[in-house]
Amino acid sequence: MPVAVLVSGSGTTLQNLLNEQRHETLPIEIRFVLSSRPDAFALERARRAGIRTAVLDPRRHAGPADYGRAIIDTLAPCGPRLILMAGFLPLWHIPPDWLGRVLNIHPSLLPAFGGKGMYGDRVHRAVLRYGCRVTGCTVHMADNIYDHGPVLVQRVVWVLDGDRVETLRARVFREECIAYPQAIRLLAEGRVVMDGRRARLVPPAHARSQPAAPACEPPPR
Structure with a gap:
């Protein structure tokens, strides 16, 4: 794809x-x-x-x-x-x-700690200040509002006693490295069916195959 x-x-x-x-x-x-x-x-x-x-x-x-x-x-x-x-x-x-063909990944369990100005270490710092016991990452279909579209994949990370921004960031990013490919595979295999703003997953046997794509064209002059 x-x-x-x-x-x-x-x-x-x-x-x-x-x-x-x-x-x-x-x-x-x-x-x-x-x-x-x-x-x-x-x-x-x-x-x-x-x-x-x-x-x-x-x-x-x-x-x-x-x-x-x-x-x-x-x-x-x-x-x-x-x-x-x-x-x-x-x-x-x-x-x-x-719409439905743009994905975003966010370093928290949306809708918590999302929205304008919430990105990167700002998110992890806010999680620690709030005293959360869990955080994680979210892959969602993007729409025209920050961190708002339908959720495809979420993965949970425990917040440990003594965590700092750097340690929490590292553990969340490890889960991001799993979550984003997982969400992309679901779309590539045609396994996502939208029901309102809820993304429902269908078994692989019912997935729609993707046609071959043409080669990259040169930019217009």
Whole structure:
């Protein structure tokens, strides 16, 4: 399945996906990596892997709807079937024909500790301050509200006495490295059926197969 990845930072989630692709443990072909920031190290990870990249600064667009159109227009020549948000921070409006084909991963058990401004270590710090006994990660279908779309996969992490942001982050990320590939496989195998905002999983025997995708086209001049 051809995919595009949206990034804003160091690209640890992107690297996990690249590793899965290299070892052929995930049925994806990462064709494009788009960043909201020119200094994101994720861009270097993509270039080392021979993947096309681009930068789209949200400040150069009129708002989330305009930014969303620019994102889709930039990715379109490579024909992705799925867009994976991997630490992508700006809000963008997903066109109606792309709803259900954009995934996001968040380092908490949504809807707890989600929303605007809640990302990365801010989430883990808030979990520790609140005194939670469990946290985790969530993979969900993205919509036009921060951390709001239907949940596909969640994995739980115990918060231990003496945990710091660094130790909690490391354990949550280990679960993220399992959860995101799991969610992608479910979609690639056609095993997700929506019932309102609830994602129901069907057995593999009833899954819809995915047709072959054309090769990546050159960008328009």
